[in-house]
Amino acid sequence: MGLIITVIILVLxxxxxxxxxxxxxRLVAVKHNVSKAWSNIDVLLKQRHDELPKLVDTAKQYMSYEQETLVQVINARNQVEDARQEGDAKKVGHAEEQLRGGMGQLLALAEEYPDLKADESFQQLQSRISxxxxxxxxxREFYNASVNTNNIRIEQFPDVLIANLMNFKAFDLLEFQESEKQDHNLSALFGN
Incomplete structure (x- = not known):
């Protein structure tokens, strides 16, 4: 009888x-899915970071009186890059807000420069950035879904016990302000 109880206890x-x-x-897997999703965003932010100066330089050739807007775009681009390197989703969201506002201004001003709109290099860059x-x-949608899965898992019972014991943390969603959620369709702005 004692042997059976011992076996049952060992099995349990x-x-x-x-x-x-x-x-x-499973907690490790969802945590790494968040990291992978962030890396995917990071790659695209880096690519856009590299393309924006080319767009601004092309615009500078035509927009001699719009230096403030061009500087605003470059400053916002640098803020996104700094936040991206820190891996801080909240800072990236705020910096993206600034960048998108600057890009919107730049593209609206570009409407006033027919030669700029017709420039093949500018058209290719705006298409690439779009x-x-x-x-x-x-x-961003995939990242936020991964963050949501992680954050739910570390709060659900019994996962919360392991998550707290092993110091699993919640991640921040990558959110933009409501006005920034609107798609900036660059092609539509330039009649392409």
Whole structure:
């Protein structure tokens, strides 16, 4: 009888141990999905970071009186880059707000410069940046879904026990202000 009780206790302890290991492994997987999703956004932000100065330089050739707007775009671009390097989703969201506002101003002003609108280099750059913007929006959606999954898992029972014990943390969503959620369709602005 004592042997049966010992075997039952060992089976229960072994099962509980494997169950807890399973919870831990699933928590690690969702945490790494968040990191992977952030890396995907990071790549696109870097690509856009590299393209924006080319767009501004092309615009400078035509927009001699719009230096303040051009400087605003470059400053906002640098803020996004700094926040991106820190990996801070809240700062990226705020910096993106500034950048999108500057880009909107730049593109609205470009309407007043027919030669700029006709410039092939400018058209290619605005098309590339528009494409990157769409990809960033898609990746942002995947990132936020991954963050949401992580944040829910670390709060659900029994996962919360392991999450607290192993110091799993919640991640911030990458959010833009309501006005910034509107798609800036660069092609529509330039009649392409």
């Amino acid at each position: 302890l072994t099962s509980a141990t494997f169950y807890l290991i399973g919870i831990y492994n 494409e990157l913007e769409n990809q960033i929006a898609d990746r």
